[in-house]
Structures are given as structure tokens and as C-alpha cells.
Amino acid sequence: MKTEAVRLYDVNTLKLETFELPAIKKDEILVKVVTDSVCMSTYKAVIQGSKHKRVPENIATNPTIMGHEFSGVIVEVGEEWQDQFTPGEKFAIQPALNYKGSPYAPGYSFEFFGGSATYCIIPREVMELGFLLKYEGEAFYEASLSEPMSCVIGGFHANYHTKTGEYKHYMGIVENGKMALLAGAGPMGLGAIDYALHCDRKPSLLVVTDIDDTRLDRARSLFTQEEAEKQGVQLHFINTMKEADSVKTLMDLSGGEGYDDVFVYAPVRPVIEEGDKILGKDGCMNFFAGPSDTTFNANINFYNVHYTPTHIMGSTGGNADDMIESLDMSSKKLINPAVMLTHIGGINCVIDTILDLPNIPGGKKMIYNEIDMPLTAIDDFEKLGENDPFFKGLAECVKKYNGLWNAEAEKYLLENGKRRD
Template sequence: MKTTAVRLYGKKDLRLESFELPDIKDDEILAKVVCDSLCMSSYKAATQGSDHKRIPNEVDKNPIIIGHEFAGELMKVGSKWADQFKAGDKFSIQPALNYEKGPVGILSAPGYSYTQIGGDATYVIIPGEVMEQDCLLPYKGAGFYPASLSEPLSCVIGAMHANYHTTPGSYVHKMEIVDKGKMAILAGVGPMGLAAVNYVLHRDDRRPSLLVVTDVDQARLDRAASLYTTEFAASRGIELIYLNTAGLADPVAGLKELSGGEGYNDVFVFAPVRPVVEQADAILAFDGCLNFFAGPSDPKFSAMFNFYNVHYAYTHVVGTSGGN
């Protein structure tokens, strides 16, 4: 089977090439890719090359196929999986395999680490570990793009689940955001920030009582407010505030004032920008959790963090990459 794919050979070295795929093994599946949505993580992989944690060192000799938010149709199923899948089935992929024996270990993922599977291809071979990890997801909906977009939404959901809080003296981490707490999403009106706002507003199991979403571009904030209105948020029991921090002399003071002076239980950072990270740290409430969602392209990216508050106010930070 001939496929055409965008392959990564190194830093900023992407090539559109056609090549032959081998016959599938008994534990593999041949698939046609119909839809692949674009993610900034692919841009980071393309700019970093083998310096990226998910890219193999020998990518210059064994190029990987880029793209990890994809969906399509199964073409031929190896005998090992014939009782679970069949030709013609529609599928999506969870690229966060968490498979220790992958090309780069636990961080191995289609679209980063594999030579025969990635979203920017016409046909791919799905390796056995994808099915072994339950990461080949049957899709029965209309079209294909909603299945592709399930991957970034999974990342947002995972981020909410990854936050944690404690009760002084118990030493037990209570996973999740604080129900009826105060939440801030900083730099939060890009595609992933909007996905987070959407998820927060539509959750039934828990939600904040206050949600403040910031950016420095008023046009982007206005668009977000038209998509996810304060009126709808209020109907869900959430006070939603869109805030342009570029217009504030002291953004930290302004944000803390909106919280009633207490700060925020859960703060999500959606841009790898040092002042935004430090702003997030400064507005944490007691036992506040900072989730650094936006992955930086600079391996040496850093920011100041108030360790006095870590010690006395129980503030803490988590980072999430991918869903499950």
C-alpha cells in the first residue's frame, strides 16, 4: 500500500513524501486517515526535532509521520484484533499511549514517535500497542472532525482531573478542581482555552462559582464572550468574567479583587509566557493549584514561583500533557 505523508527529519525539516507501507502483521491494522486537526504541539515537534521529548534521536534516518489529532476508517484488520474491529469501522486515536516499550519510552505517541502512523498521511499502519493500550477508539458519529477534536478535549478534561487540593493535617490529595470554588483561566481565549471554558460551563458533576478568563486582546475576548455568554454561565450557576489584563495597571491586584481578595482555588495557564505564569502564582488562594497547561517550546523555560506561599499557604503546581 502506498501512502503520502508529511514526515519529520529534524528541526524545521518537514517533507511531503510518498512511500510504500509494508504488509501488516497479525497484531497491526491498516487504516485510511480522513481528518487530522492541527495542534501547536506539532509545531513544537517540528521546530525542536529530536530535542523534543517525544521525538526519537534517529529521526534523521527514520523519519516520523507528524500529526496526532486524527480520525479515519479501518481498511484491513490483523487477525489478533478481528474479534474487536473490522474493515470499514470509523475510528479516532488517543495518542497518549503511556506505553513504556515505545520508541521513546512512556512518552511515545503516534504523530511524534512512529514511522508508520501519524495524522498527516493518507494511509497508516496502527501498531499493536495502540490496541493493547485501548487507544484505538471506535467512532460512530457523523463526519470525522469531531473524532479528531476528541483528543484536544481529552487534554482539557485531563487537566481538570489532574488538579488537586488538600486538607491541612490529612496529607491526602483530593483530585479535581474545587466544586463551587474560584477559577481563573489565564490567556484563555485561544482554541484550547475556549475548549476549557466550554468544558467548565457544561460539566454537571462539579463547577466553580466564579470563572475569570483573561487575555490581552479585546477582539479575542469579545469573540469568546459571544461564544460562551455570561448569561449562559449564570444559568449554570457560574459568574463568568472576561478580563483584558492589558488595561490594568496592576493585573494581580485586579484579579484578586474580583475574587474578593481571597485568590483562586484553581488557576490554569494557557500560554507559556513567564509573566503569565508568575501572575498565576500570585493570585493563588490558600491551597491553590496552578495548572501549567501550555507546553513551552524552549526546554529551558522557567519562571519565578513563591516558595514562601508553597510552605505556608500550601500553594502548588501541576503540569499536564495529553489526555487518557
């Protein structure tokens, strides 16, 4: 079976190549990859190369396939798994393997296993962990986005609180508590807003900050205060750059008590320090955004850590249960991962997208591996459609859904987009 894949050879050295996959072993599964969303974690791996903890040292001679937020269809099942999986079934992947303590994961570490490929091989590690997940939803993009959504969900589950006199950690956000999402109008922040408004353990107050009015305006259009009130949540959006004293503004919104749960979605020192300052008693701040600088630091008030006591922690990734929760909530239309998504493209644009990712505005970038298409903002479909019937059709599909990507648009793309073959 031939595959076309984007592989990492060295720092900032990616190649889109066609090559032969080996025949699968009895404990492996061959899959067709339909969608893969591009993650900032991939960019960090590419700029670090073999210095990245998940990237092997021998990539110059054994390049690894990029991409870890992917979904598709099972093609061939090794005999050990034929009682559990069948060709033709849709799947999603939980990539956070940690198999027997190994840091290796798809999209970083494997020669024949990754999402930036038309076909790849699911190895034994994934199967033993139960991380090949059956997906019964309609659209492949939702299954791909279940991975970043699982990271958001995992962050909510990872926060913890205490009770005076008890040596116990009570896991999860405070129900009916006060929550702040700092730098929260980016793709992961939008997913967090959606989850906070529709999970079974909602805050009563949700404050979302950012420094970009364009991002905040989009967030407001997707999540209105009226809709939040129906969920029992007071929702506020704040541009902290426009506040003379952003800490005071945030504290005033909390009634002067501070916040039970604070999430930081950008690795920016002032944002972290702001989050620390607005924590209330027993408040927990989750530093969600992973920096690429190994010496990155910020000032924390340890007087409050000792006496209040506040909690500082970080989370990265989710587990299989988080991913199953994401898939379940998506299938029940409780959350819509499409709020994270702003760009669509084909496998031909993956290399440029990864290398330039920090400079491309908007949210998640979804790649359709069997399609040849430049990376295109969903907001640009209508303008492009004035001269291109293909984009006109896409624009008509997304217009029906408040400008969001959707199953109808995906079906149209797969039926009408330019095929790689």
C-alpha cells in the same frame, strides 16, 4: 497500499511524499485518516528534530509521519483484533502511549503511524493499551478534537487540593469554587471554558483573561454571561493589558479570597507569576502550556507554598478515560469542540502550516487529508464565496451554526472539495 504523508527528516525539514505502506501484521490495523488537527506540539518537534524526546535519532533515513490528533475509518484488521474491530468503523486515537515507559508516540516517532497521512498503520502498542477508540459520532473533526479536549479535561482532573491534618490529595477542581483561566481565549482556553461550564463539577466563578481583544470578543460571543448563569457560573472576561493592576482586579473579582483553581495556557513568565499571586488558600495552579525552552522559569512565592499552602503543578495530555469523556460529551452536545477551530485546509498545506504555526492567528487548524485546499480561515469563507461557489457553500453551512465549523460543513467539504486523487 500507497499513502501520502508529511514526514520529518531533520530540523525544520518536512516532505509531503507518496510511498508504499507494508502489508499489516496480524497484530496491526490499517486505517484511512480523514481528519488531523495541527498541534503546537508538532511545531515544537519539528524545530527540535531528533533532539525532541519523542523523535528518534535516525529520522534522516527513517522519517516519521507527523500528526497525532486524527480520526478516520478502519480499512483492514489484523487477525488478532478481528473479534473487536471491523472494517468501516470510525475511530479516534489516544496518542499518549507511554508504552512500557517508551516516550514514542504517533506524530513524532513512527515510520508508518501518524495523522498527517491518507492511510497509516496502527501498531501493536496502541492495540495493547486499548488506545484505538471506536467513534460513533457524525463528524470526523469532533473525533480529532477529542484529543486536545482530552488534554483540557485531563488538566481539570489532575488539579488537586488538600485538607489540613490529612495526608491526602483530593483530585480535581473545587466544585462551586473560584477558577481563573489565564491566557484563556486561545483554542485550549476556549475548550476549557466550554468544559468548565458544562462538566459535572462546575466552578461558581470563572474568570478568563487574555491580552487580545479580538480573541476575547470571540470568546464572549461563544460563551455569553447569560448562558453561563444558566449553568450556575459567574463568567467574566478581562483584558489584563488594560488593567492598571491586573492582580488587584482579579483578586477583587474573587472577593479578595483568591482562586481555588488557576490554569495557565501560555508559557509566558508574567502570566505564571500573576497566576501564583492570585491563588487562594489551598489553591492549585496548573501550568498547562508547555515551553520549548528547557531553561524556562518564573518566580513563585514559596512562603505561600509553605504556609497557605498553594500547589504548583503541570499537566500535559490526557488519558483514554479523558478522551472517552470528551467523545461522550460531544455526542451528547454538552460541549462543542468546534469552538477551538478557526481554520480548514487540505494535506497540501500541512508543511507550511506547521512551520508557521506560531504566526498564524486564531485557534485550531483542521486538515482534511483527502482534500487539496489552502489553509483558510472560516471567517474568510463568506468573502471568498463572492467569487467562488465552493466557498459560498461552505459559508452558508457555517452561517447556520454561529460561524462555527460543523458536521454539515464537513460533509459539504468532503463531497465538493478538490480531491487529491
